[in-house]
Amino acid sequence: MPEIDEDILRQLMVRSTDDLFAPSAAVAGAIKRQRRHRMRTRVIGVAGTAAAAGLAVGTLASTSGSGAHPAPAGPGASGSTSKAAPIQLTAAQRSLFGLSAAAAKTPRPSGRYVVLTERTWAIGSGSGVDVSEIGPKTSVIDTITGGGLTYQDITVSGSGSGSGSAGTPTPPAVLTAAPGNSPTVAQLDAMPTDPAKLRAVLLAQAKYQLAQANQMSAAKNKKFEKQLKNVTPPQPTDDDLVYEQAADLLWEPDLSPALRSAVYKVLAATQGVIVKTGAADSSGRPAIEISRRDTVYKTVVETFEDPVTGATRESAWINHGETDEDLYKSITYTNTIPANPYQG
Amino acid sequence: MDRKQERAFEGFVAESGDSLLRLATLLTSDQGLGEDVYQETLHRLAARWSRIENPRAFCRQVMHNIVIDQARLKRRQVPQIQLVDAHDGGDPRTADSTSAVELRPLLLDALRTLTLQQRTIVVLRYFDDRSENEVAGLLGVSTGTVKSTASRAMAQLREQPQISGLFARAETEATTRRVRYA
Numbered sequence A: 001m002p003e004i005d006e007d008i009l010r011q012l013m014v015r016s017t018d019d020l021f022a023p024s025a026a027v028a029g030a031i032k033r034q035r036r037h038r039m040r041t042r043v044i045g046v047a048g049t050a051a052a053a054g055l056a057v058g059t060l061a062s063t064s065g066s067g068a069h070p071a072p073a074g075p076g077a078s079g080s081t082s083k084a085a086p087i088q089l090t091a092a093q094r095s096l097f098g099l100s101a102a103a104a105k106t107p108r109p110s111g112r113y114v115v116l117t118e119r120t121w122a123i124g125s126g127s128g129v130d131v132s133e134i135g136p137k138t139s140v141i142d143t144i145t146g147g148g149l150t151y152q153d154i155t156v157s158g159s160g161s162g163s164g165s166a167g168t169p170t171p172p173a174v175l176t177a178a179p180g181n182s183p184t185v186a187q188l189d190a191m192p193t194d195p196a197k198l199r200a201v202l203l204a205q206a207k208y209q210l211a212q213a214n215q216m217s218a219a220k221n222k223k224f225e226k227q228l229k230n231v232t233p234p235q236p237t238d239d240d241l242v243y244e245q246a247a248d249l250l251w252e253p254d255l256s257p258a259l260r261s262a263v264y265k266v267l268a269a270t271q272g273v274i275v276k277t278g279a280a281d282s283s284g285r286p287a288i289e290i291s292r293r294d295t296v297y298k299t300v301v302e303t304f305e306d307p308v309t310g311a312t313r314e315s316a317w318i319n320h321g322e323t324d325e326d327l328y329k330s331i332t333y334t335n336t337i338p339a340n341p342y343q344g
Numbered sequence B: 001m002d003r004k005q006e007r008a009f010e011g012f013v014a015e016s017g018d019s020l021l022r023l024a025t026l027l028t029s030d031q032g033l034g035e036d037v038y039q040e041t042l043h044r045l046a047a048r049w050s051r052i053e054n055p056r057a058f059c060r061q062v063m064h065n066i067v068i069d070q071a072r073l074k075r076r077q078v079p080q081i082q083l084v085d086a087h088d089g090g091d092p093r094t095a096d097s098t099s100a101v102e103l104r105p106l107l108l109d110a111l112r113t114l115t116l117q118q119r120t121i122v123v124l125r126y127f128d129d130r131s132e133n134e135v136a137g138l139l140g141v142s143t144g145t146v147k148s149t150a151s152r153a154m155a156q157l158r159e160q161p162q163i164s165g166l167f168a169r170a171e172t173e174a175t176t177r178r179v180r181y182a
Helices: A002-017 A025-053 A091-104 A185-189 A195-220 A222-228 A238-251 A257-268 B003-028 B031-051 B055-076 B100-112 B116-127 B132-139 B143-159 B161-181
Strands: A113-124 A130-133 A137-142 A148-152 A174-177 A274-280 A286-293 A300-305 A312-319 A322-334
Touching (some): A002 B003, A025 B003, A195 A257, B003 B055, B003 B116, B116 B132, B116 B143
Antiparallel strands (some): A113 A137, A113 A322, A312 A322
Protein backbone atom coordinates (compact mmCIF):
# COMPACT_ATOMS: atom_id res chain seq x y z
CA MET A 1 0.00 0.00 0.00
CA PRO A 2 2.51 2.62 -1.11
CA GLU A 3 0.10 5.54 -1.09
CA ILE A 4 -0.93 4.81 2.49
CA ASP A 5 2.67 4.48 3.64
CA GLU A 6 3.55 7.82 2.08
CA ASP A 7 0.56 9.52 3.64
CA ILE A 8 1.35 8.09 7.04
CA LEU A 9 4.98 9.14 6.83
CA ARG A 10 3.91 12.62 5.75
CA GLN A 11 1.55 12.80 8.71
CA LEU A 12 4.24 11.56 11.10
CA MET A 13 6.75 14.11 9.85
CA VAL A 14 4.26 16.94 10.18
CA ARG A 15 3.10 15.86 13.62
CA SER A 16 6.59 15.30 14.94
CA THR A 17 7.71 18.82 14.06
CA ASP A 18 4.58 20.91 14.48
CA ASP A 19 5.78 22.29 17.82
CA LEU A 20 8.97 23.71 16.30
CA PHE A 21 8.86 27.45 15.70
CA ALA A 22 11.58 29.54 14.15
CA PRO A 23 13.17 31.96 16.63
CA SER A 24 12.52 35.56 15.56
CA ALA A 25 16.05 36.52 16.59
CA ALA A 26 17.37 34.52 13.63
CA VAL A 27 15.92 37.03 11.16
CA ALA A 28 17.32 40.03 12.97
CA GLY A 29 20.69 38.28 13.22
CA ALA A 30 20.73 37.53 9.50
CA ILE A 31 19.87 41.10 8.59
CA LYS A 32 22.36 42.66 10.98
CA ARG A 33 25.11 40.33 9.83
CA GLN A 34 24.29 41.15 6.23
CA ARG A 35 24.44 44.90 6.92
CA ARG A 36 27.78 44.57 8.63
CA HIS A 37 29.12 42.25 5.97
CA ARG A 38 28.09 44.62 3.16
CA MET A 39 29.68 47.55 4.89
CA ARG A 40 32.83 45.63 5.74
CA THR A 41 33.44 44.46 2.17
CA ARG A 42 32.87 47.99 0.94
CA VAL A 43 35.23 49.32 3.56
CA ILE A 44 38.09 47.09 2.46
CA GLY A 45 37.77 48.61 -1.00
CA VAL A 46 37.72 52.21 0.10
CA ALA A 47 40.11 51.99 2.99
CA GLY A 48 42.99 53.72 1.23
CA THR A 49 41.04 56.70 -0.02
CA ALA A 50 39.13 57.09 3.20
CA ALA A 51 42.33 57.29 5.20
CA ALA A 52 43.63 60.04 2.93
CA ALA A 53 40.41 61.97 2.92
CA GLY A 54 40.76 63.12 6.51
CA LEU A 55 37.16 64.09 6.66
CA ALA A 56 36.17 66.75 9.10
CA VAL A 57 32.47 67.20 8.88
CA GLY A 58 31.90 67.73 12.55
CA THR A 59 30.14 70.74 13.77
CA LEU A 60 30.22 69.56 17.35
CA ALA A 61 33.17 68.47 19.34
CA SER A 62 33.39 66.54 22.52
CA THR A 63 36.03 65.56 24.95
CA SER A 64 36.62 62.18 23.47
CA GLY A 65 34.87 59.40 25.31
CA SER A 66 33.65 61.36 28.28
CA GLY A 67 30.53 62.81 26.74
CA ALA A 68 29.85 64.88 29.78
CA HIS A 69 31.57 68.13 28.90
CA PRO A 70 31.08 69.08 25.30
CA ALA A 71 33.37 71.72 23.88
CA PRO A 72 32.73 73.56 20.66
CA ALA A 73 34.94 73.08 17.66
CA GLY A 74 34.91 74.20 14.08
CA PRO A 75 35.47 72.00 11.05
CA GLY A 76 38.81 70.27 11.14
CA ALA A 77 39.31 70.86 14.84
CA SER A 78 39.10 67.21 15.79
CA GLY A 79 42.87 66.81 15.77
CA SER A 80 43.66 70.00 17.63
CA THR A 81 44.49 70.04 21.30
CA SER A 82 42.15 71.76 23.70
CA LYS A 83 43.37 75.07 25.08
CA ALA A 84 41.04 75.02 28.09
CA ALA A 85 38.76 77.49 26.38
CA PRO A 86 35.59 78.38 28.21
CA ILE A 87 32.76 76.02 27.37
CA GLN A 88 30.54 77.63 24.81
CA LEU A 89 27.58 75.91 23.26
CA THR A 90 27.27 75.92 19.51
CA ALA A 91 23.92 76.62 17.84
CA ALA A 92 23.59 72.92 17.16
CA GLN A 93 24.16 72.03 20.78
CA ARG A 94 21.64 74.65 21.89
CA SER A 95 19.05 73.05 19.58
CA LEU A 96 19.77 69.62 21.02
CA PHE A 97 19.53 70.91 24.57
CA GLY A 98 16.22 72.53 23.54
CA LEU A 99 14.99 69.15 22.32
CA SER A 100 16.23 67.60 25.54
CA ALA A 101 14.21 70.08 27.59
CA ALA A 102 11.12 69.54 25.41
CA ALA A 103 11.38 65.76 25.81
CA ALA A 104 11.88 66.03 29.57
CA LYS A 105 8.60 67.86 30.07
CA THR A 106 6.53 65.71 27.70
CA PRO A 107 4.94 62.93 29.75
CA ARG A 108 4.83 59.39 28.42
CA PRO A 109 1.21 58.54 27.54
CA SER A 110 -0.38 55.63 29.39
CA GLY A 111 -1.50 52.43 27.73
CA ARG A 112 -0.02 48.97 27.35
CA TYR A 113 0.15 48.99 23.54
CA VAL A 114 1.86 51.57 21.37
CA VAL A 115 0.17 51.85 17.98
CA LEU A 116 2.40 53.26 15.26
CA THR A 117 1.14 54.10 11.80
CA GLU A 118 4.12 54.20 9.50
CA ARG A 119 5.09 54.91 5.94
CA THR A 120 8.30 53.57 4.48
CA TRP A 121 10.12 54.48 1.30
CA ALA A 122 13.14 53.14 -0.46
CA ILE A 123 15.05 55.25 -2.95
CA GLY A 124 17.50 53.10 -4.81
CA SER A 125 20.24 53.84 -7.29
CA GLY A 126 21.40 50.34 -8.05
CA SER A 127 19.96 48.85 -11.21
CA GLY A 128 17.69 51.74 -12.15
CA VAL A 129 16.82 54.52 -9.73
CA ASP A 130 13.41 54.06 -8.24
CA VAL A 131 11.45 55.65 -5.48
CA SER A 132 8.93 53.29 -4.05
CA GLU A 133 6.71 53.28 -1.06
CA ILE A 134 6.87 49.89 0.57
CA GLY A 135 3.35 50.25 1.82
CA PRO A 136 1.61 51.74 4.82
CA LYS A 137 1.71 49.66 7.93
CA THR A 138 0.50 49.81 11.49
CA SER A 139 2.66 48.31 14.19
CA VAL A 140 1.42 47.41 17.63
CA ILE A 141 4.07 46.96 20.32
CA ASP A 142 3.29 45.41 23.67
CA THR A 143 5.34 47.56 26.02
CA ILE A 144 5.27 44.89 28.71
CA THR A 145 6.48 41.87 26.74
CA GLY A 146 8.22 43.55 23.82
CA GLY A 147 6.20 41.41 21.39
CA GLY A 148 3.58 42.69 19.01
CA LEU A 149 2.32 42.60 15.47
CA THR A 150 2.38 44.62 12.29
CA TYR A 151 -0.55 45.09 9.93
CA GLN A 152 0.61 45.72 6.39
CA ASP A 153 -1.46 47.23 3.61
CA ILE A 154 -0.46 44.72 0.98
CA THR A 155 -2.86 46.16 -1.60
CA VAL A 156 -0.62 49.17 -2.14
CA SER A 157 1.42 48.88 -5.30
CA GLY A 158 5.10 48.57 -4.59
CA SER A 159 4.61 46.33 -1.56
CA GLY A 160 7.07 43.50 -1.29
CA SER A 161 10.66 43.19 -2.27
CA GLY A 162 10.23 45.51 -5.19
CA SER A 163 11.64 43.47 -8.01
CA GLY A 164 8.16 42.42 -9.00
CA SER A 165 9.48 39.32 -10.68
CA ALA A 166 7.76 35.98 -10.60
CA GLY A 167 8.47 34.10 -7.41
CA THR A 168 8.93 37.26 -5.36
CA PRO A 169 7.19 36.70 -2.07
CA THR A 170 4.18 38.81 -1.23
CA PRO A 171 4.42 40.11 2.32
CA PRO A 172 1.79 38.70 4.65
CA ALA A 173 -0.99 41.01 5.85
CA VAL A 174 -0.02 40.48 9.48
CA LEU A 175 3.44 39.87 10.90
CA THR A 176 3.72 38.76 14.49
CA ALA A 177 6.68 39.53 16.70
CA ALA A 178 7.61 37.27 19.58
CA PRO A 179 8.09 38.71 23.07
CA GLY A 180 11.46 40.37 23.34
CA ASN A 181 11.42 41.61 19.75
CA SER A 182 11.28 45.22 20.94
CA PRO A 183 12.68 46.56 24.19
CA THR A 184 10.12 46.59 26.96
CA VAL A 185 9.32 49.66 29.01
CA ALA A 186 11.02 47.99 31.98
CA GLN A 187 14.22 47.48 29.97
CA LEU A 188 14.18 51.06 28.70
CA ASP A 189 13.48 52.41 32.15
CA ALA A 190 16.48 50.49 33.48
CA MET A 191 18.84 52.48 31.24
CA PRO A 192 20.75 55.33 32.91
CA THR A 193 19.51 58.86 32.40
CA ASP A 194 22.79 60.51 33.23
CA PRO A 195 24.27 61.46 29.82
CA ALA A 196 27.80 60.27 30.57
CA LYS A 197 26.58 56.93 31.93
CA LEU A 198 24.13 56.54 29.05
CA ARG A 199 26.90 57.17 26.54
CA ALA A 200 29.00 54.48 28.21
CA VAL A 201 26.12 51.99 28.03
CA LEU A 202 25.40 52.79 24.37
CA LEU A 203 29.07 52.43 23.51
CA ALA A 204 29.32 49.10 25.33
CA GLN A 205 26.22 47.80 23.52
CA ALA A 206 27.56 48.89 20.15
CA LYS A 207 30.99 47.38 20.76
CA TYR A 208 29.46 44.09 21.81
CA GLN A 209 27.34 43.98 18.65
CA LEU A 210 30.33 44.92 16.51
CA ALA A 211 32.45 42.19 18.07
CA GLN A 212 29.75 39.64 17.36
CA ALA A 213 29.41 40.80 13.76
CA ASN A 214 33.19 40.70 13.30
CA GLN A 215 33.36 37.22 14.75
CA MET A 216 30.72 35.93 12.35
CA SER A 217 32.33 37.71 9.45
CA ALA A 218 35.74 36.23 10.28
CA ALA A 219 34.26 32.75 10.40
CA LYS A 220 32.63 33.30 7.04
CA ASN A 221 35.82 34.69 5.45
CA LYS A 222 38.02 31.90 6.80
CA LYS A 223 38.89 30.71 3.32
CA PHE A 224 40.21 34.19 2.45
CA GLU A 225 42.32 34.26 5.61
CA LYS A 226 45.59 34.53 3.67
CA GLN A 227 44.45 37.33 1.41
CA LEU A 228 42.98 39.29 4.30
CA LYS A 229 45.96 38.74 6.61
CA ASN A 230 47.50 42.14 5.97
CA VAL A 231 44.24 44.02 5.55
CA THR A 232 43.13 45.88 8.62
CA PRO A 233 39.72 47.34 8.01
CA PRO A 234 39.27 50.76 9.61
CA GLN A 235 37.41 50.63 12.88
CA PRO A 236 34.45 52.86 13.61
CA THR A 237 35.17 55.54 16.18
CA ASP A 238 33.41 55.63 19.53
CA ASP A 239 31.35 58.56 18.25
CA ASP A 240 30.31 56.54 15.19
CA LEU A 241 29.11 53.73 17.43
CA VAL A 242 27.39 55.98 19.97
CA TYR A 243 25.54 57.96 17.30
CA GLU A 244 24.22 54.80 15.64
CA GLN A 245 22.96 53.40 18.94
CA ALA A 246 21.49 56.73 20.05
CA ALA A 247 19.63 57.19 16.76
CA ASP A 248 18.24 53.65 17.06
CA LEU A 249 17.17 54.36 20.62
CA LEU A 250 15.38 57.58 19.65
CA TRP A 251 13.33 55.57 17.14
CA GLU A 252 11.83 53.59 20.03
CA PRO A 253 8.54 55.35 20.76
CA ASP A 254 8.20 54.55 24.44
CA LEU A 255 11.30 56.04 26.02
CA SER A 256 10.71 57.75 29.34
CA PRO A 257 10.94 61.56 29.22
CA ALA A 258 14.16 61.43 31.23
CA LEU A 259 15.79 58.88 28.92
CA ARG A 260 14.81 60.68 25.71
CA SER A 261 16.07 63.90 27.24
CA ALA A 262 19.39 62.22 28.08
CA VAL A 263 19.79 60.83 24.55
CA TYR A 264 19.69 64.35 23.12
CA LYS A 265 22.37 65.39 25.60
CA VAL A 266 24.50 62.44 24.50
CA LEU A 267 24.09 63.58 20.88
CA ALA A 268 25.10 67.11 21.89
CA ALA A 269 28.40 65.63 23.06
CA THR A 270 29.00 63.50 19.99
CA GLN A 271 31.42 64.74 17.40
CA GLY A 272 30.18 65.16 13.84
CA VAL A 273 26.52 65.65 14.61
CA ILE A 274 24.79 68.19 12.37
CA VAL A 275 21.54 69.84 13.45
CA LYS A 276 19.20 71.71 11.14
CA THR A 277 16.38 73.65 12.70
CA GLY A 278 13.44 74.69 10.56
CA ALA A 279 13.48 71.41 8.63
CA ALA A 280 10.38 69.37 7.80
CA ASP A 281 9.65 65.66 7.72
CA SER A 282 8.36 63.86 4.61
CA SER A 283 4.78 64.79 5.40
CA GLY A 284 5.66 68.48 5.73
CA ARG A 285 5.47 68.73 9.51
CA PRO A 286 8.01 71.07 11.10
CA ALA A 287 10.97 69.16 12.49
CA ILE A 288 14.52 69.46 13.72
CA GLU A 289 16.80 67.34 11.59
CA ILE A 290 19.74 65.62 13.25
CA SER A 291 22.24 63.82 11.05
CA ARG A 292 25.71 62.41 11.09
CA ARG A 293 27.97 60.81 8.52
CA ASP A 294 29.74 57.70 9.68
CA THR A 295 33.50 58.21 9.39
CA VAL A 296 34.17 54.66 8.23
CA TYR A 297 31.22 53.46 6.18
CA LYS A 298 30.13 56.91 4.98
CA THR A 299 26.57 56.12 5.88
CA VAL A 300 24.41 59.07 6.87
CA VAL A 301 21.72 58.47 9.45
CA GLU A 302 19.15 61.23 9.76
CA THR A 303 16.46 61.57 12.37
CA PHE A 304 13.70 64.17 12.39
CA GLU A 305 12.36 65.33 15.74
CA ASP A 306 9.23 67.13 16.81
CA PRO A 307 10.50 70.50 18.15
CA VAL A 308 7.60 70.75 20.62
CA THR A 309 7.65 67.29 22.21
CA GLY A 310 11.08 65.94 21.28
CA ALA A 311 9.47 62.82 19.78
CA THR A 312 11.04 61.20 16.72
CA ARG A 313 8.97 61.50 13.55
CA GLU A 314 11.14 60.15 10.81
CA SER A 315 14.37 58.29 10.30
CA ALA A 316 16.45 57.96 7.14
CA TRP A 317 19.46 55.81 6.30
CA ILE A 318 21.50 56.93 3.31
CA ASN A 319 24.36 54.90 1.89
CA HIS A 320 25.99 55.35 -1.51
CA GLY A 321 22.88 56.68 -3.18
CA GLU A 322 20.46 54.32 -1.50
CA THR A 323 18.03 55.87 0.93
CA ASP A 324 15.54 54.23 3.21
CA GLU A 325 13.07 56.36 5.07
CA ASP A 326 10.60 55.52 7.80
CA LEU A 327 8.01 58.01 8.90
CA TYR A 328 5.77 57.80 11.95
CA LYS A 329 2.44 59.26 10.86
CA SER A 330 1.01 58.83 14.32
CA ILE A 331 1.90 57.32 17.67
CA THR A 332 -0.98 56.45 20.01
CA TYR A 333 -1.37 54.35 23.12
CA THR A 334 -4.15 51.92 23.95
CA ASN A 335 -4.94 49.09 26.33
CA THR A 336 -6.43 46.79 23.69
CA ILE A 337 -4.94 45.51 20.46
CA PRO A 338 -6.64 47.33 17.58
CA ALA A 339 -8.17 45.48 14.63
CA ASN A 340 -6.43 45.38 11.24
CA PRO A 341 -7.15 48.83 9.75
CA TYR A 342 -6.46 47.61 6.20
CA GLN A 343 -9.18 44.97 6.11
CA GLY A 344 -12.89 45.41 5.56
CA MET B 1 20.05 44.65 1.30
CA ASP B 2 18.23 47.94 1.76
CA ARG B 3 15.42 48.40 4.20
CA LYS B 4 12.83 47.70 1.58
CA GLN B 5 14.42 44.37 0.87
CA GLU B 6 14.81 43.74 4.59
CA ARG B 7 11.06 44.12 4.99
CA ALA B 8 10.42 41.61 2.21
CA PHE B 9 13.00 39.27 3.74
CA GLU B 10 11.32 39.55 7.14
CA GLY B 11 7.96 38.90 5.49
CA PHE B 12 9.27 35.78 3.81
CA VAL B 13 10.80 34.45 7.02
CA ALA B 14 7.66 35.26 9.00
CA GLU B 15 5.68 33.23 6.51
CA SER B 16 8.10 30.38 5.85
CA GLY B 17 10.48 30.32 8.84
CA ASP B 18 8.64 27.66 10.80
CA SER B 19 8.33 25.28 7.89
CA LEU B 20 11.97 25.87 6.92
CA LEU B 21 13.09 25.06 10.46
CA ARG B 22 11.00 21.88 10.39
CA LEU B 23 12.43 20.95 7.00
CA ALA B 24 15.97 21.50 8.30
CA THR B 25 15.23 19.37 11.37
CA LEU B 26 14.00 16.49 9.24
CA LEU B 27 16.80 16.79 6.68
CA THR B 28 19.44 16.64 9.41
CA SER B 29 17.34 14.31 11.59
CA ASP B 30 18.65 16.28 14.54
CA GLN B 31 16.85 19.17 16.21
CA GLY B 32 20.00 21.07 17.26
CA LEU B 33 21.68 20.62 13.87
CA GLY B 34 18.43 21.61 12.21
CA GLU B 35 18.46 24.93 14.05
CA ASP B 36 22.06 25.55 12.98
CA VAL B 37 21.27 24.71 9.37
CA TYR B 38 18.20 26.97 9.49
CA GLN B 39 20.25 29.86 10.87
CA GLU B 40 23.01 29.44 8.29
CA THR B 41 20.44 29.18 5.50
CA LEU B 42 18.92 32.50 6.55
CA HIS B 43 22.34 34.12 6.50
CA ARG B 44 23.03 32.87 2.99
CA LEU B 45 19.55 33.88 1.87
CA ALA B 46 20.00 37.39 3.30
CA ALA B 47 23.34 37.74 1.50
CA ARG B 48 21.77 36.99 -1.89
CA TRP B 49 18.22 38.19 -1.33
CA SER B 50 18.12 40.79 -4.08
CA ARG B 51 19.20 38.28 -6.71
CA ILE B 52 16.91 35.41 -5.76
CA GLU B 53 13.64 34.80 -7.55
CA ASN B 54 12.42 31.81 -5.59
CA PRO B 55 13.61 32.05 -1.97
CA ARG B 56 12.02 28.78 -0.93
CA ALA B 57 13.79 26.82 -3.66
CA PHE B 58 17.03 28.59 -2.77
CA CYS B 59 16.65 27.61 0.90
CA ARG B 60 15.97 24.02 -0.04
CA GLN B 61 19.12 23.90 -2.15
CA VAL B 62 21.23 25.59 0.54
CA MET B 63 19.96 23.25 3.24
CA HIS B 64 20.78 20.27 1.09
CA ASN B 65 24.29 21.60 0.44
CA ILE B 66 24.93 22.26 4.12
CA VAL B 67 23.68 18.82 5.10
CA ILE B 68 26.01 17.22 2.53
CA ASP B 69 28.93 19.30 3.82
CA GLN B 70 28.18 18.25 7.37
CA ALA B 71 27.94 14.60 6.38
CA ARG B 72 31.35 14.80 4.66
CA LEU B 73 32.85 16.49 7.69
CA LYS B 74 31.36 13.90 9.99
CA ARG B 75 32.86 11.09 7.93
CA ARG B 76 36.33 12.51 8.57
CA GLN B 77 35.78 12.77 12.31
CA VAL B 78 36.44 10.04 14.82
CA PRO B 79 33.14 8.37 15.63
CA GLN B 80 31.85 9.26 19.07
CA ILE B 81 29.52 7.39 21.29
CA GLN B 82 26.27 9.27 21.32
CA LEU B 83 24.30 9.49 24.49
CA VAL B 84 20.63 9.45 23.68
CA ASP B 85 17.67 10.30 25.83
CA ALA B 86 16.05 7.25 27.31
CA HIS B 87 12.79 6.70 25.48
CA ASP B 88 9.96 4.59 26.68
CA GLY B 89 10.72 1.30 25.05
CA GLY B 90 7.10 0.21 25.17
CA ASP B 91 4.96 -0.53 22.18
CA PRO B 92 4.37 2.80 20.46
CA ARG B 93 0.97 1.60 19.35
CA THR B 94 -0.22 1.84 22.89
CA ALA B 95 1.52 5.12 23.62
CA ASP B 96 -0.03 8.49 23.02
CA SER B 97 2.12 9.43 20.09
CA THR B 98 0.13 12.50 19.16
CA SER B 99 2.58 14.68 21.05
CA ALA B 100 5.32 16.05 18.81
CA VAL B 101 7.78 15.91 21.70
CA GLU B 102 7.27 12.16 22.05
CA LEU B 103 7.01 11.43 18.37
CA ARG B 104 10.03 13.43 17.23
CA PRO B 105 12.84 11.32 18.73
CA LEU B 106 11.31 8.16 17.31
CA LEU B 107 10.97 9.58 13.85
CA LEU B 108 14.35 11.30 13.81
CA ASP B 109 16.03 8.10 15.02
CA ALA B 110 14.38 6.20 12.18
CA LEU B 111 15.30 8.84 9.59
CA ARG B 112 18.90 8.68 10.80
CA THR B 113 19.08 5.04 9.70
CA LEU B 114 18.56 6.11 6.07
CA THR B 115 21.35 7.24 3.81
CA LEU B 116 21.61 10.96 3.25
CA GLN B 117 20.13 10.68 -0.22
CA GLN B 118 17.28 8.47 0.95
CA ARG B 119 16.48 10.86 3.78
CA THR B 120 16.60 13.91 1.55
CA ILE B 121 14.34 12.32 -1.02
CA VAL B 122 11.83 11.11 1.56
CA VAL B 123 11.70 14.50 3.33
CA LEU B 124 11.46 16.57 0.17
CA ARG B 125 8.88 14.27 -1.44
CA TYR B 126 6.60 13.64 1.52
CA PHE B 127 7.15 16.56 3.90
CA ASP B 128 7.93 19.38 1.49
CA ASP B 129 5.58 17.99 -1.18
CA ARG B 130 8.08 18.38 -4.01
CA SER B 131 7.44 16.49 -7.23
CA GLU B 132 9.78 13.71 -8.35
CA ASN B 133 11.07 16.00 -11.09
CA GLU B 134 11.87 18.80 -8.65
CA VAL B 135 13.68 16.48 -6.27
CA ALA B 136 15.60 14.95 -9.17
CA GLY B 137 16.62 18.43 -10.32
CA LEU B 138 17.76 19.44 -6.86
CA LEU B 139 19.84 16.33 -6.29
CA GLY B 140 21.09 16.03 -9.84
CA VAL B 141 19.75 12.51 -10.34
CA SER B 142 17.13 10.97 -12.62
CA THR B 143 13.45 10.72 -11.71
CA GLY B 144 13.83 6.96 -11.82
CA THR B 145 16.47 7.18 -9.09
CA VAL B 146 14.18 9.37 -7.00
CA LYS B 147 11.36 6.86 -7.39
CA SER B 148 13.41 3.79 -6.58
CA THR B 149 15.29 5.45 -3.70
CA ALA B 150 12.02 6.62 -2.15
CA SER B 151 10.62 3.15 -2.44
CA ARG B 152 13.68 1.55 -0.83
CA ALA B 153 13.64 4.16 1.93
CA MET B 154 10.00 3.45 2.70
CA ALA B 155 10.69 -0.26 2.89
CA GLN B 156 13.63 0.37 5.18
CA LEU B 157 11.56 2.58 7.45
CA ARG B 158 8.93 -0.11 7.57
CA GLU B 159 11.53 -2.43 9.04
CA GLN B 160 12.22 -0.08 11.95
CA PRO B 161 10.29 -1.49 14.93
CA GLN B 162 9.34 1.95 16.27
CA ILE B 163 8.25 3.23 12.90
CA SER B 164 6.36 0.09 11.91
CA GLY B 165 4.52 0.46 15.20
CA LEU B 166 3.61 4.03 14.37
CA PHE B 167 2.57 3.00 10.86
CA ALA B 168 0.38 0.25 12.25
CA ARG B 169 -1.21 2.64 14.72
CA ALA B 170 -1.88 5.24 12.03
CA GLU B 171 -3.40 2.58 9.77
CA THR B 172 -5.64 1.41 12.61
CA GLU B 173 -6.73 4.99 13.27
CA ALA B 174 -7.46 5.54 9.58
CA THR B 175 -9.48 2.31 9.37
CA THR B 176 -11.43 3.22 12.50
CA ARG B 177 -12.24 6.62 11.01
CA ARG B 178 -13.36 5.03 7.76
CA VAL B 179 -15.64 2.60 9.60
CA ARG B 180 -17.04 5.35 11.82
CA TYR B 181 -17.90 7.65 8.92
CA ALA B 182 -18.98 4.93 6.48
